[in-house]
Amino acid sequence: MRIVIVGAGVAGCVMARRLSxxxxxxxxxxxxxxRDDHSEAGTGLNVGPNAVKAVKAVDPELVDRITEASYLWHNWRISLTDGTVLFDLPLADVADGPGWRIRWSELYRVLREAAGDKVFYGCEITGIGRAASDPSKTSVTWIEDGKTRRLDDIDLLIAADGRYSAVRRTISGEPEVQQTGVAIFRLLVPDTAGGLIDDYEQWFNGPNRLLSFKVPPGHIYVAGTFPISPEAPIAESLKTPDALRAAYTPPDAEPSAQARWLIDTVCANAADTHWARMQEHTLLYRAEDCNVLYLGDAAHGMVPTLGQGATQALEDAANASALITQRYRDGVRDVAGWLADIEALRQQRMRFVMAFSLEATDTMRDGADPVAGTRHKTEAAFQNSLKALYRDVGLPLDGRRT
Ligand SMILES: Cc1cc2nc3c(=O)[nH]c(=O)nc-3n(C[C@H](O)[C@H](O)[C@H](O)COP(=O)(O)OP(=O)(O)OC[C@H]3O[C@@H](n4cnc5c(N)ncnc54)[C@H](O)[C@@H]3O)c2cc1C
Structure with missing residues (x-):
């Protein structure tokens, strides 16, 4: 049996490691x-406890390797930029264990090392199509070291090539994109905070929100959001140090020591910020009429509000690799059947995660009241959804380690 995975990011590396x-x-x-190009991964990630739980169920050694490159994520606090605390949640209240705080480039390094020699780097895909012999199978052509290469009769093609998945576009068409009307910037800086910033925290000034946490070795990740028109690109005038300072400085009070350090740091590094508009695209786990599986961002680009992008890529890969492993070892070779089962296992879960991530964006939208909105997050309904997010990770394991 031949399995080709496109993309050695979060989901792709886990699939390559497990299926090999x-x-x-x-x-x-x-x-x-x-191999060592992490230029598209220059920020920090908070990875949810649900990813840790899902990966641990199938690959505890991989969890240990990621943990070594991380700080644990134990607590989530939300304040106003004047220092008023609105929400202070130990993750142990809603999850079965901590999450991770890690540099994105470190996560890639660990996962790529763990995937070993199944990954071929510097490959430019030039063609993806259905195999001539059997339309349920596929073929891929690529250029590597200046030479054109081709694999035919691929029994399972796994698209783990991220948010702008060329595989998904080619096989299943352009996904529909929905803008949420929120701009987001991200920044990774050396830790000069003198202990002010450590575990995961957020700070609001009106609907404008800062988020920050410390990642090893010796860096602080900062992200900021503010509402924009959903239809328009982010105006350059909103990205200047003056505009950013105005966005996060409380109008009637001094900023807290944390907020002051964050605002000064963002303004001093405005030229190095990475900007995006918060958006999501339609969910799809498999191609209609051939054996192509979509995982991670290729399946579900989502808003980053609850830090579930890489988290769900890991949860997807843990579940999909466990299911394929079990079916294969049980002698089941019906690949289309595997894909239908993976879709059944993941689709409803992902609808919940995407909807919950959008719901949690309420305090960041134009006209939002972050005080009332954040207090609502301390109530049972939101906390129960958090418990479902962090605990209900699926896994068709029947107690067997794969
Ligand atoms: C700035 C930023 C901050 C983020 N913060 C968080 C966070 O705090 N928590 C969180 O959980 N998520 C976060 N995310 C989201 C998270 O990074 C993604 O959801 C996650 O990386 C998706 O994993 P993936 O495996 O689907 O794809 P990726 O990790 O994007 O991997 C895709 C891989 O495919 C490769 N590729 C792409 N096209 C091709 C091609 N044609 N041929 C071959 N290879 C290809 C890419 O080079 C890459 O290696 C953040 C994203 C960004 C941009």
């Missing part, structure tokens, strides 16, 4: 960038 352990399965993972 199956006897009789040829696994090839094609990655566009060079």
């Amino acid at each position: 352990r199956l006897d009789g399965v040829e696994v090839v993972c094609l990655e566009r960038v060079a």
